Amino acid sequence: xxxxxxxxxxxxxxxxxxxxxxxxxxxxxxxxxxxxxxxxxxxxxxxxxxxxxxxxxxxxxxxxxxxxxxxxxxxxxxxxxxxxxxxxxxxxxxxxxxxxxxxxxxxxxxxxxxxxxxxxxxxxxxxxxxxxxxxxxxxxxxxxxxxxxxxxxxxxxxxxxxxxxxxxxxxxxxxxxxxxxxxxxxxxxxxxxxxxxxxxxxxxxxxxxxxxxxxxxxxxxxxxxxxxxxxxxxxxxxxxxxxxxxxxxxxxxxxxxxxxxxxxxxxxxxxxxxxxx
Numbered sequence: 420x421x422x423x424x425x426x427x428x429x430x431x432x433x434x435x436x437x438x439x440x441x442x443x444x445x446x447x448x449x450x451x452x453x454x455x456x457x458x459x460x461x462x463x464x465x466x467x468x469x470x471x472x473x474x475x476x477x478x479x480x481x482x483x484x485x486x487x488x489x490x491x492x493x494x495x496x497x498x499x500x501x502x503x504x505x506x507x508x509x510x511x512x513x514x515x516x517x518x519x520x521x522x523x524x525x526x527x528x529x530x531x532x533x534x535x536x537x538x539x540x541x542x543x544x545x546x547x548x549x550x551x552x553x554x555x556x557x558x559x560x561x562x563x564x565x566x567x568x569x570x571x572x573x574x575x576x577x578x579x580x581x582x583x584x585x586x587x588x589x590x591x592x593x594x595x596x597x598x599x600x601x602x603x604x605x606x607x608x609x610x611x612x613x614x615x616x617x618x619x620x621x622x623x624x625x626x627x628x629x630x631x632x633x634x635x636x637x638x639x640x641x642x643x644x645x646x647x648x649x650x651x652x653x654x655x656x657x658x659x660x661x662x663x664x665x666x667x668x669x670x671x672x673x674x675x676x677x678x679x680x681x682x683x684x685x686x687x688x689x690x691x692x693x694x695x696x
Contacts, residue, residue: 421643423461425451427472435514439469470531476515477538480508481545482684488545489691494553498600501549502593505573506580510587513580540621541692546570554604561604563612568603572596628692630660636686643682652676660690667694 420428429450433442444465448458462468487500509516543566550562558565576596579587637657644650656673659665674690677683 422453422457423471426453426458426461426468427475430468431472431512431515434472435517470534472515473531474534476508476512477534478685478688480505481538481541482688483508484542485545485688485691486684488549488552494549495597495601497549498553499593499597501546501569502572502596503589506576506587506589506592509577509580510589516577517581541688543570550604558604560613561607561610563614563617564607564610565600565604567612569596569600572599628689628696630693633660633686633689633693636689640683640686644680646680648676649680649683656690660693665694670694 426447430442430447433446433450442465444455444458447465447468448455451458462471483504484501487497487504490497492500546566546569547562550558550565554562576592579592634657637653641650641653644653652673656670659669659673670690674687677687
């Protein structure tokens with residue numbers, strides 16, 4: 420674990436138990452067993468630390484949802500797993516999520532809003548691919564409305580995690596929401612959010628994945644991974660992606676070598692999106 424990862428991990432513990440505003444850099448460094456100087460070598464401020472933590476969670480959610488949509492499985496299984504995976508992440512980090520929702524008005528800024536909007540649009544793209552696979556042209560006119568309904572289900576039912584002190588039956592909840600999505604897809608007719616309105620709300624240029632962005636992530640991971648196979652795969656992946664015509668078969672084979680390492684989830688997401696463009 421790098422010093423930066425240690426600081427983030429311990430900060431999450433403190434933020435979850437006593438809140439963002441009540442947690443000082445001094446408390447974080449004491450829990451980590453490091454000096455303030457060491458903290459500021461990793462993060463310029465507590466605000467940058469908070470942004471990095473949000474960045475970490477949003478990358479995890481986006482990468483996991485994209486993984487579910489891309490996997491080889493029946494579309495209805497993917498629909499169920501979309502809800503299940505999202506709520507599993509919520510439940511795993513519910514203390515921090517609850518704290519952030521409670522305090523977000525004090526910590527929100529333009530940079531954070533831009534990050535959240537960017538990740539939301541990346542997740543939207545994955546959900547739209549799932550809807551097209553599920554229902555094909557039958558929902559073309561209402562797929563954006565369905566997208567917002569599915570996101571609304573997540574937002575609404577996520578409140579359960581903030582009010583109940585016992586574990587939630589995530590499988591039952593996910594089956595219920597998959598059924599509701601199917602009913603809306605088959606029987607709803609009135610459409611509010613269409614392609615035109617969706618285009619007005621989006622910033623596609625900001626969501627374009629670039630090769631330098633992918634190479635930067637490969638470089639970051641090369642300093643963290645320890646397994647020789649993973650290190651070699653990262654080197655070969657960087658080499659392959661910089662070719663004029665990368666071999667998709669080789670790239671996907673290298674990604675297979677990385678898929679079991681949670682740290683590589685965001686890189687896999689970036690490479691898949693880069694090749695989709």
